[in-house]
Amino acid sequence: PRLEQPELGFLQSSPEFYMKRLLAAGSGSIFYLGKAYRAGEFGPRHYPEFTLLEWYRIDWDEHQLMSELSALLAELGVLSVDEKPRKTCYRSVFKEATGIDPLIAESGELRRYASEIASRDFSREDRSTCLDLIFSLVVEPALPSGVVFVHDYPLCQAALAQTAINESGEKIARRFEVFIDGMELANGYFELCDAGELRQRFMADNVQRRSSGRLEMPLDERLLGAMVEGFPACAGVALGFDRLLMKLVGARHIREVLPFTDLT
Numbered sequence: 001p002r003l004e005q006p007e008l009g010f011l012q013s014s015p016e017f018y019m020k021r022l023l024a025a026g027s028g029s030i031f032y033l034g035k036a037y038r039a040g041e042f043g044p045r046h047y048p049e050f051t052l053l054e055w056y057r058i059d060w061d062e063h064q065l066m067s068e069l070s071a072l073l074a075e076l077g078v079l080s081v082d083e084k085p086r087k088t089c090y091r092s093v094f095k096e097a098t099g100i101d102p103l104i105a106e107s108g109e110l111r112r113y114a115s116e117i118a119s120r121d122f123s124r125e126d127r128s129t130c131l132d133l134i135f136s137l138v139v140e141p142a143l144p145s146g147v148v149f150v151h152d153y154p155l156c157q158a159a160l161a162q163t164a165i166n167e168s169g170e171k172i173a174r175r176f177e178v179f180i181d182g183m184e185l186a187n188g189y190f191e192l193c194d195a196g197e198l199r200q201r202f203m204a205d206n207v208q209r210r211s212s213g214r215l216e217m218p219l220d221e222r223l224l225g226a227m228v229e230g231f232p233a234c235a236g237v238a239l240g241f242d243r244l245l246m247k248l249v250g251a252r253h254i255r256e257v258l259p260f261t262d263l264t
Contacts, residue, residue: 011037024226031055051241065235085147097142151176161189188237195227
């Protein structure tokens with residue numbers, strides 16, 4: 001039936017919240033292969049409509065999931081059978097490329113460095129935004145060729161990952177990303193299970209969005225309610241399927257592997 005008063009709707013940027021509700025309902029390990037949408041993302045590696053492969057493994061941690069992802073890449077020929085991908089912590093690659101320790105550097109130092117390399121003012125940006133910019137402009141281009149797993153992210157970039165204390169006593173996020181020849185391919189977490197902590201993170205994100213003039217996002221009460229009922233220990237990862245195809249066929253632009261590119 002036709003809606004007399006159509007409501008504002010959204011295309012999903014990720015199936016993550018829906019999949020987590022299924023996990024909380026007892027689905028067991030699950031995967032998704034389908035479309036996701038992120039407005040305004042155009043470039044050699046970005047397109048607003050893209051294909052995402054996302055999966056969750058019950059009772060696994062992030063290191064087990066990294067091993068499975070390595071096996072998948074080997075099966076597809078991205079890695080040779082006897083080749084092992086490089087695994088390194090975020091702190092090491094960041095410090096090697098910039099000379100800055102991302103876990104203990106003052107936010108002011110990160111803002112100054114980000115402003116310098118971006119040639120614009122980052123003095124009012126938060127710590128996570130500055131780290132993202134520095135990583136994309138300085139660290140990613142310096143990563144070694146081949147497959148690289150970067151893990152143990154700064155606490156401010158935990159997103160929906162659990163946290164832990166590293167060997168040096170700093171609190172870090174149990175998150176990882178995978179890069180192929182400097183191109184980000186996948187992002188994974190040892191998933192946060194605490195509904196109360198998740199609510200606090202959602203609220204903190206809205207505070208930051210409000211301070212930067214962006215639209216606040218409503219809290220997903222269905223997800224939070226499902227997690228209160230019980231969310232299993234698990235690890236999850238989202239992989240950019242189109243970027244994987246780019247690597248497999250040697251494409252230089254994401255449009256080369258998309259069937260339709262009607263958006264401009």
